[in-house]
Amino acid sequence: MxxxxxxxxxxxxxxxxxxxxxxxxxxxxxxxxxxxxxxxxxxxxxxxxxxxxxxxxxxxxxxxxxxxxxxxxxxxxxxxxxxxxxxxxxxxxxxxxxxxxxxxxxxxxxxxxxxxxxxxxxxxxxxxxxxxxxxxxxxxxxxxxxxxxxxxxxxxxxxxxxxxxxxxxxxxxxxxxxxxxxxxxxxxxxxxxxxxxxxxxxxLDVRLPDSEEQVIREVLHSYADRFVDYRNLRTRKAGPQRYMDFNLIVPRGKKIITTHTLCDSIERDLHQHLPGVEVIIHVEPCVPEAGDCDICRARIKFQTEDINCSCKVCDKCYDR
CATH class of the missing domain: 1.20.1510.10 (Cation efflux protein transmembrane domain)
Structure with a gap:
């Protein structure tokens, strides 16, 4: 440009x-x-x-x-x-x-x-x-x-x-x-x-400055009600180009198209705040046994029997 x-x-x-x-x-x-x-x-x-x-x-x-x-x-x-x-x-x-x-x-x-x-x-x-x-x-x-x-x-x-x-x-x-x-x-x-x-x-692939990583966290926080957690955030820079990747933990019952739309929205917002950034998001399902459900903000009574998920109280495990 x-x-x-x-x-x-x-x-x-x-x-x-x-x-x-x-x-x-x-x-x-x-x-x-x-x-x-x-x-x-x-x-x-x-x-x-x-x-x-x-x-x-x-x-x-x-x-x-x-x-x-x-x-x-x-x-x-x-x-x-x-x-x-x-x-x-x-x-x-x-x-x-x-x-x-x-x-x-x-x-x-x-x-x-x-x-x-x-x-x-x-x-x-x-x-x-x-x-x-x-x-x-x-x-x-x-x-x-x-x-x-x-x-x-x-x-x-x-x-x-x-x-x-x-x-x-x-x-x-x-x-x-x-x-x-x-x-x-x-x-x-x-x-x-x-x-x-x-x-x-x-x-030597030193991470982005604290101020820029804080911008990334703020963008992710704005979508906190649509995923369980994000982990392993990594950033680096090559010339004017920024690169970042992280794991996005999503409810295991979410549809692929729903998750893909979420990732697109996150990437679009990151591009607006950090021009020239290349984003790679690795999506993973939540693991109730590892305590992922404890992170969820809202919990309801298990209502959907056709989804094979042992997490029976986590609202975000299902598309409504």
Missing amino acids: YAEEKIKVARLSIISNSILTAGKLGVGLSMNSISVISEAIHSGLDLIAALIAFASVRESNKPADDMHRYGHGKFENLAAIIEAVLILVAAGFIINEAITKIHETAQIKSLGLGAVIMGVSALMNLFVSSKLMKVAKKSDSPALAADAWHLRTDVLTSLGVLAGIGLIKLTGWHIVDPLIAILVALLILKAAYDLLRESLGSM
Whole structure:
């Protein structure tokens, strides 16, 4: 449903990161500023991340096929993990270069030009990341969300470098430059950690968040008077796609068509509350000997002799 919009904003991210990477690198080299060069590296990784996000979004939108019968949603999670690893590599490089620069006395030139490129970078990335985040939330796309957080981090680091340039201009303390670069790297490491934690969770089939599982329970509770119980609820996520399954315990005397209609209603409500969810319901008859009848809310005197059920007091064991 959001395929075209996702591809469009991913393409916008590629264009903006290409412009910023070239601009920051050129200015950083002319200034001899490790903090500005570190920002160029950061933007270069954002460009790679944008390319990966673009490719993964296109792939994840493909329908299920014979080799991927659950669809291609996890391509987005894989993309987010690759992006996080790239961030870790970049952060290590920046810290190494910054530590080397601390012991040097190189003068930083063209501070005004550096301030301009950092200001433009912050504004451009704020605009593009806002668009990415908006589409990511609508489509529940981890790849676009990862790309958006990359750019949000870039906004913060650009503002940090801008502040460092201003401080150098005011004080002449050139050691501020590598210190700001180290701060940039630490912010990048935090972004990498968050991306890895969330994306690895989806790859390892971690359950849905508590808030979403609570929505599922509320939907099931709204049908509580039409089944005995539900058990073994399991949830997971692959890219923007959610999956869930559970056992639905129904009165053993219910007709198949009645039970099927109930399952259809439950699935329809779950789709309305959690877009993109795939639901599997395994229906089981109640077992009076196991105490299932104790769960039933209403009980009446046994009246239907033609139903072979030892539960003779449970109202929900029979179609009326």
